[in-house]
Amino acid sequence: MIDLLLKRRSTRKFTSQNIETDKKEKLIQAALLSPTARNLHSCEIIVIEDKKMLEKLAVSKPHGGTFLSNAPMGIVIIGNTNKTDVWVEDASIAAIDVQLEAESLGLGSCWIQIRGRNYSENKSAGEYIKELLNIPSYYDVASIIAIGYKASTSVDSSLKDIDRSRVHLENF
Numbered sequence: 001m002i003d004l005l006l007k008r009r010s011t012r013k014f015t016s017q018n019i020e021t022d023k024k025e026k027l028i029q030a031a032l033l034s035p036t037a038r039n040l041h042s043c044e045i046i047v048i049e050d051k052k053m054l055e056k057l058a059v060s061k062p063h064g065g066t067f068l069s070n071a072p073m074g075i076v077i078i079g080n081t082n083k084t085d086v087w088v089e090d091a092s093i094a095a096i097d098v099q100l101e102a103e104s105l106g107l108g109s110c111w112i113q114i115r116g117r118n119y120s121e122n123k124s125a126g127e128y129i130k131e132l133l134n135i136p137s138y139y140d141v142a143s144i145i146a147i148g149y150k151a152s153t154s155v156d157s158s159l160k161d162i163d164r165s166r167v168h169l170e171n172f
């Protein structure tokens with residue numbers, strides 16, 4: 001597991017190669033197998049491969065997501081807010097599980113933050129996406145995970161560089 005954590009770096013440049021059906025299925029399984037509070041499964045996903053829709057989602061916020069238009073796939077991570085007050089946690093766990101599964105399949109990925117971000121002055125990124133994808137009002141959008149084959153690779157993280165000062169033993 002540590003090896004996978006060291007290897008996973010954000011990928012924002014993808015080749016045009018589509019993701020094979022069996023790999024797609026594994027990414028979906030990763031999202032659905034992630035743990036959820038009280039096992040209520042508040043997290044749902046919308047798998048997007050349509051190029052035009054990816055382009056529309058890429059402009060959900062002014063910065064930090066435009067590379068989605070060049071990804072072969074985006075997984076929109078949404079939470080059913082009627083099920084639990086901790087849908088954000090459920091959605092975040094699903095998102096990172098998808099990213100780690102992507103890495104293990106030889107794919108690259110990047111988290112695009114949607115919750116708390118704005119599409120325009122008077123519309124949130126989440127509202128914009130809910131309209132685009134016909135998502136019911138009682139869901140919120142957490143993030144979009146852009147996924148595809150890596151067009152460039154980043155250096156792996158290193159255990160030498162981890163900041164041990166963030167670890168507190170027994171007391172702060």
Ligand SMILES: Cc1cc2nc3c(=O)[nH]c(=O)nc-3n(C[C@H](O)[C@H](O)[C@H](O)COP(=O)(O)O)c2cc1C
Nearest residue numbers: 008009010011012063064065110111112113114154
């Ligand atoms: C909660 C969260 C939100 C993020 N939002 C964005 C985003 O909107 N756009 C983006 O390009 N990267 C985003 N990232 C990716 C981070 O910038 C990236 O994980 C971080 O810089 C560390 O780099 P690494 O993933 O290569 O290790 C986000 C990551 C997390 C965990």
